[in-house]
Amino acid sequence: MSSGNASSVLGLFDTADALMEAIPQVKAKNLGRLEAYTPYPIHGIDDALGLRRSPLGGMVLVMGILGAITAFVFQFWVSAVDYPIITGGKAPWSWEAFIPIIFEVTVLFATFTAGLGMLLLLNRLPLFGHPVLASDAIKAITRDRFALSIEAEGEGFDAAAAQAALAAAGATGIEVLIEPDRDPFLTSDYILRAAGGIFVSCVVAGLIMYGAVKLFPVLPPMSHMEDQPKLAAQKADPFFKDGFGMQEPVPGTVARGYLPLGVSSQEEAAALVNPLPTTPAVLAEGKRLFHIRCELCHGPLANGTPTLTAAYGAKPANLQSEQIRNYPDGKIFWVITMGKNAMPSHAADLTVDQRWAIVHYVRALQRAQNATDADVKAAEAR
Amino acid sequence: MIEQYLSPSELKRLLSALLVVALFIAIMALFGFLVVPGTRNVNQPQTATAVESPQGDTGWLDPTDYPAAARQVLPPLDPRTVMTPNPGLMARGKVLFAENCATCHGPEGRGNGPAGVGLNPQPRNFTQPTGWVNGYRIEDIYKTLREGVKGSGMVSFNYLSRKDRMALVHVVQSFGAFNHGPEDPKALDALAKLFASSGEVIPDKIPVAFAEQQLESEFTPAPPIPGTRTNPLLKEAVTDPARAAQTLAGIPRWREDDKALATAVSIGLPGNGFSPAVATYAPDQWKALQSALAGH
CATH class of the missing domain: 1.10.760.10 (Cytochrome c-like domain)
Structure with missing residues (x-):
């Protein structure tokens, strides 16, 4: 206790009035920060000591606003700039969705500022054992005496002058309190090593992670969503009895707007009328759908010689044959709707209008392969 | 060796300063890694260069585009x-x-x-x-x-x-x-x-696109049905006047034969421009509809 720097000088007064009178005298000498230790609160001592209103509220306000701005900017950058994802049909820049996070981060910053600011900055903690608690005066302070201490503010604390000032103000039992030993754990050696260790482990972990991502870019869980245990339409699925992932609709299911075809044979279907006009839009739609649903088997020119024949020995119909050229539109429509021989029905995949558009395009293909002399002249004159 | 130049306290302060700087650099490097394009994703696509498809928009040779050939x-x-x-x-x-x-x-x-x-x-x-x-x-x-x-x-x-x-x-x-x-x-x-x-x-052959053009130029829209907006009978029976006109044009003898009209219109429902309600019409209603469609 005897060695080391003096941190404060403490003097005792017998009454509260004596203390209150002493404070202005000592304060006028301006030797250091004044602190009073009393057994009970004394009215007016705050003003006498010149204690300011705590700055903690202001600190909390500033850090709270800073937290709000941080959360806002971070979310804006993440969801609108760096990786924009449409969520719930909303634009990436939808500030309303940011509000909960902004609120959370504001509270987080404000709380940490209030707690840590009070403990570390305003109360000057951590301090394991305040010198006043180890002083001779502590018993008197906690019973019936009033203490005034002049505490060091930085370097150049004049302990002798402080003692003299307190004596002049009428204090008794003046003692010089020595700066306490800090806990060895908190010396900068330990802090330095701990921070260095954290830094080195961060760098090592970061390098390992970086290398792993570079070497194994699809290492789980960073597999770029390649492994998706969902049920795809064409996949087998043991859950269902028939083992197919794609299930038929429940028997008797009727689609909205569906009416059964009004004819029961291909001969009756000859009376069906194609209600679509021969316009570029209809032919383009027919060409698109023919390409998707018909071309694979019937060939791009509908002459029944596609790639499938060579690969599988299949013999799809030659739509350029005289028989099918002489079909009325309704018969072709019937075949698309009901299927024929090995050809399945396409009614589930093509709407009525789409089927009629395909009929129009088949007519164009037939015209292209069985044109008139005038057509050839016109084509060559182009 | 370094003790010759720096006291332990100076060394400690130097290391502390270096640590702060290193931490700062580490944080900046992390953000750079996240923000700067190209450093993060090895699968980042290279700058896209447009590939011109040889023909058509599929990139394949278009089998429907061949020179016109006269008959042989x-x-x-x-x-x-x-x-x-x-x-x-x-x-x-x-x-x-x-x-x-x-x-x-x-x-x-x-x-x-x-x-x-x-x-x-x-x-x-x-x-x-x-x-x-x-x-x-x-x-x-x-x-x-x-x-x-x-x-x-x-x-x-x-x-x-x-x-x-x-x-x-x-x-x-x-x-x-x-x-x-x-x-x-x-x-x-x-x-x-x-x-x-x-x-x-x-037979003669022409490119399919030209055959489409020929069919389009030969196509004449069906004459519109008169009174689809005013005649209450037609307002009920016809849902799409243009389509219904096209359907009528494809029905032979509908002006003379109301039974043929009823059959041909009924089997084409829905989608031929007529209301599905006409499927329930009685013979005299079809006669009335026939004369309304003819504009009488």
């Missing part, structure tokens, strides 16, 4: 080369059979091809003399190939040339070990005369 007339066929089997004809016929027939009639002509399983009636078994609809003589099989068999899956194969069809006739006959004769001499003579008299025609 092939020279007449010498009947002696096709009326009786010869090795060249049979070889060609076997290839054609594998391409066109085997998928239903089976590779040995037993009528058990994979695509014939679901057919009703079943494909003909060429090894048996029973059940031939048109008969199994040369002229009969030729007729079947030319016309197909009505009410069955057998379509007309007259898009094959006469020589190819005759090759197929001989191949089909060769599957059956039974006696296929005797032929009708008159029918054979008629066939031989047909082959010798005129050549076959390969």
Whole structure:
């Protein structure tokens, strides 16, 4: 206790009035920060000591606003700039969705500022054992005496002058309190090593992670969503009895707007009328759908010689044959709707209008392969 | 060694300062890693260079775009080369059979091809003399190939040339070990005369896109139905006037025959421009609708 720097000088007064009178005298000498230790609160001592209103509220306000701005900017950058994802049909820049996070981060910053600011900055903690608690005066302070201490503010604390000032103000039992030993754990050696260790482990972990991502870019869980245990339409699925992932609709299911075809044979279907006009839009739609649903088997020119024949020995119909050229539109429509021989029905995949558009395009293909002399002249004159 | 230049406290302060700087650099590096494009994702696509597709928007050569070709007339066929089997004809016929027939009639002509399983009636078994609809003589099989068999899956194969069809006739006959004769001499003579008299025609060809243009230019929209907005009868029966007009234009004799009109309109529901309600119309209602459609 005897060695080391003096941190404060403490003097005792017998009454509260004596203390209150002493404070202005000592304060006028301006030797250091004044602190009073009393057994009970004394009215007016705050003003006498010149204690300011705590700055903690202001600190909390500033850090709270800073937290709000941080959360806002971070979310804006993440969801609108760096990786924009449409969520719930909303634009990436939808500030309303940011509000909960902004609120959370504001509270987080404000709380940490209030707690840590009070403990570390305003109360000057951590301090394991305040010198006043180890002083001779502590018993008197906690019973019936009033203490005034002049505490060091930085370097150049004049302990002798402080003692003299307190004596002049009428204090008794003046003692010089020595700066306490800090806990060895908190010396900068330990802090330095701990921070260095954290830094080195961060760098090592970061390098390992970086290398792993570079070497194994699809290492789980960073597999770029390649492994998706969902049920795809064409996949087998043991859950269902028939083992197919794609299930038929429940028997008797009727689609909205569906009416059964009004004819029961291909001969009756000859009376069906194609209600679509021969316009570029209809032919383009027919060409698109023919390409998707018909071309694979019937060939791009509908002459029944596609790639499938060579690969599988299949013999799809030659739509350029005289028989099918002489079909009325309704018969072709019937075949698309009901299927024929090995050809399945396409009614589930093509709407009525789409089927009629395909009929129009088949007519164009037939015209292209069985044109008139005038057509050839016109084509060559182009 | 460094103790010669720096006291322990100076060294400590230097290290502290270096630590702060290093932390700052580490944080900046982390943010740079996250923000700077290209450092994060090894699969980042390279700068896209436009690849020009050779033709069309699919990148494949467009099989529907070919030069227009005028019709060709092939020279007449010498009947002696096709009326009786010869090795060249049979070889060609076997290839054609594998391409066109085997998928239903089976590779040995037993009528058990994979695509014939679901057919009703079943494909003909060429090894048996029973059940031939048109008969199994040369002229009969030729007729079947030319016309197909009505009410069955057998379509007309007259898009094959006469020589190819005759090759197929001989191949089909060769599957059956039974006696296929005797032929009708008159029918054979008629066939031989047909082959010798005129050549076959390969028709004119134009590009498909041009054929579409021709069809579009030849198309004339159907005349609009008068009074679809004013006549209450038509307002109820017609949902899409343009489509209904197009449908009407495709129904022959609808002005004279109200029953034909009722049938043709009813079977096209829905989608032909008429309301599905017309399916429930009584004969007199159809008569009224007929006269309303005609504008009376």
